[in-house]
Amino acid sequence: MATPRIALITGASSGIGLATVARFHADGWQVLATVRKPQDAARLRAQFPGAQVLEVELTDRAAVARVVGDALAQAGGVDLVVNNAGASIIGAAEELSLDDFRAQLDINLLAAIQVTQLALPYMRARGAGRIVQVSSGFGRIALPMFSAYCAAKFALEGFSEALACEVAPLGIAVSIIEPGTVATQFDRNRREASGYRVDGPYAALYRAMRARLATSHERGPSLPEDVAAVIHTAATAHRPALRYTVGKLGLAASLAARFTPDRLRQYAIGRMTRAD
Ligand SMILES: NC(=O)c1ccc[n+]([C@@H]2O[C@H](COP(=O)([O-])OP(=O)(O)OC[C@H]3O[C@@H](n4cnc5c(N)ncnc54)[C@H](OP(=O)(O)O)[C@@H]3O)[C@@H](O)[C@H]2O)c1
Numbered sequence: 262m263a264t265p266r267i268a269l270i271t272g273a274s275s276g277i278g279l280a281t282v283a284r285f286h287a288d289g290w291q292v293l294a295t296v297r298k299p300q301d302a303a304r305l306r307a308q309f310p311g312a313q314v315l316e317v318e319l320t321d322r323a324a325v326a327r328v329v330g331d332a333l334a335q336a337g338g339v340d341l342v343v344n345n346a347g348a349s350i351i352g353a354a355e356e357l358s359l360d361d362f363r364a365q366l367d368i369n370l371l372a373a374i375q376v377t378q379l380a381l382p383y384m385r386a387r388g389a390g391r392i393v394q395v396s397s398g399f400g401r402i403a404l405p406m407f408s409a410y411c412a413a414k415f416a417l418e419g420f421s422e423a424l425a426c427e428v429a430p431l432g433i434a435v436s437i438i439e440p441g442t443v444a445t446q447f448d449r450n451r452r453e454a455s456g457y458r459v460d461g462p463y464a465a466l467y468r469a470m471r472a473r474l475a476t477s478h479e480r481g482p483s484l485p486e487d488v489a490a491v492i493h494t495a496a497t498a499h500r501p502a503l504r505y506t507v508g509k510l511g512l513a514a515s516l517a518a519r520f521t522p523d524r525l526r527q528y529a530i531g532r533m534t535r536a537d
Contacts, residue, residue, distance in 0.1 A: 272346025276445030280485035344373035352454020369413035398514030441510020483508035
């Protein structure tokens with residue numbers, strides 16, 4: 262029997278991460294999944310026999326180095342890394358504290374970079390491997406009230422593009438996944454800017470954006486399983502693409518980023534999100 266391929270998937274407690282674990286586990290991969298709460302770890306161990314569940318807070322650099330580093334060393338390598346864990350915050354740039362920005366960069370960018378760096382030596386040694394970064398339509402198009410989240414996701418995309426060029430000659434492929442709206446707990450888990458005030462100068466725009474997000478959910482979001490299927494394609498395609506979109510909004514963001522002039526795009530976004 263062939264040795265199973267090994268996939269490390271972060272943010273496996275819910276949503277896209279959980280669906281991705283289910284997808285790869287069902288496909289016979291050896292799954293290493295990260296969660297941060299003991300009750301999630303217990304649930305996943307029961308749900309996916311044979312999967313190795315790692316309990317780690319991904320913004321704790323020392324813990325990641327120890328827990329993920331040890332797991333990779335024990336497994337003797339890894340074929341696929343899916344950097345999926347992420348979180349968002351809503352609020353005007355002026356009302357977000359530097360700590361708000363730091364926290365966004367910590368989970369959406371630095372955690373993915375650290376996990377990638379831990380995996381690369383094993384992939385280089387084998388001359389093969391796949392890195393899949395779960396970005397967002399917000400990694401291509403920036404909307405008001407999302408400066409911190411967009412800063413992190415745009416940065417993740419820049420990091421991943423540069424990395425893709427560096428590691429392609431070593432047999433390692435990097436893919437970026439750009440979902441639009443996905444039916445998960447993500448919106449409910451979203452934090453609010455530390456300095457947000459209901460009577461503040463951006464309150465009307467804030468409410469307009471919240472309403473717009475609610476509408477985009479009503480219009481039929483993608484399912485986490487749809488994103489997991491695209492991640493599976495990126496992991497198994499003979500020649501994976503650098504970018505994959507998921508859902509209508511993911512595609513729209515990608516097309517708008519690639520094909521609309523800045524002025525037109527900023528005008529359209531301004532109209533779409535205006536506060537009146
Ligand atoms: N849902 C959407 O509409 C959408 C659209 C585009 C892109 N995305 C991207 O998809 C990815 C997954 O999100 P989702 O929609 O599946 O949302 P989700 O259900 O809220 O899942 C987020 C996952 O990230 C984990 N996580 C968050 N902060 C963490 C931290 N500091 N340390 C360790 N783990 C942490 C969460 O763990 P806990 O359960 O412990 O909090 C959870 O497992 C994110 O990168 C997000 O940016 C989502």
